[in-house]
Amino acid sequence: MSTSTASTPAEEFADFVHATGGALYRTALLLTGDHHLAEDLTQTTYARVFASWRRVSRADNPAAYARRVLLNGFISHRRLRRNAEMPTSTLPDDPGSDADPSARIDLLAALQRLSPTDRAVLVARYWEDRSVSQTAADLGLTETAVRTRSKRALERLRPLVADIFPERTTR
Template sequence: MSSGTEGFGDFAAACSGPLFRTAWLLTGDWHLAEDLVQETLGKVFRRWGRLDQIEEPIAYARTVLMRTYLSHRRRRSSGEQPAETVPESATYDGDVALRLTLLDGLAELDAKDRAVLVSRYWEDRSVEETAAELDLSPGAVKSRSFRALQRLRAALGDSGVGDMSALHRSA
């Protein structure tokens, strides 16, 4: 590799899994999540030689992923529709029914609200980190979180889910 791209392969291998999990939670679509990760890594690669000033390249990659996801959702040319069912996947040690219920509830939220909840509660980011990733003010993150959690609780009904941490625990 050239000096400008040195270490990118290791970086991409290390962060692809976490980026994919986040992308899959955002989209609910295995293939779209893979596409978003590929697009994200492509964008990061183009700037890789200049990222040495950034303390946490993975945080930069997460920000690129979130913004790529939101950009994709805004595009009218996207003709793909989400699947009715979640594709088959490996078994989980946690409560699978709860996980699927939460994923269905997330799917009912708009893109920005879903991104806020995934960043804040799944990725366990602070309000400030989420605001920076999504180019929002901290107040907007707080109000979106509050309203999105209310809508998610209403969608889930009496399942007894208090917050998104149940999704994290069941993963």
């Protein structure tokens, strides 16, 4: 982390936020699907980081620490609070079935139809490019669970965002 222009911990931290906040916020946006919630989650994450800034700033990869705090914060908070969950009753039981192209929705919205954990798995694997084993460690899941959830979640997304998976919708 660059500290060339920072003279106090707060200034150094502000530099850190500016350097890493964009990626962290976009992760939060993919997880929450709402920019207000994403900013809240991002700010809460950084608050926790700042609370331990003296140690975090000396770590090899403070950004990785922040990312994991965000992921765990999201999972922990959402597990028992269904507050912003969208209805999932419309989720297709057979994700491989032919989808109505007119029903295609925005990718961000489609992600919100997944469970929080499934969403976190996809975001970790395909947005953050974490390996299966890293994702499993990040989210406290087994590698088998990560693979299963990842496959299932992608299958559920297929009919919702058909343009991303053309090979299944042009048949």
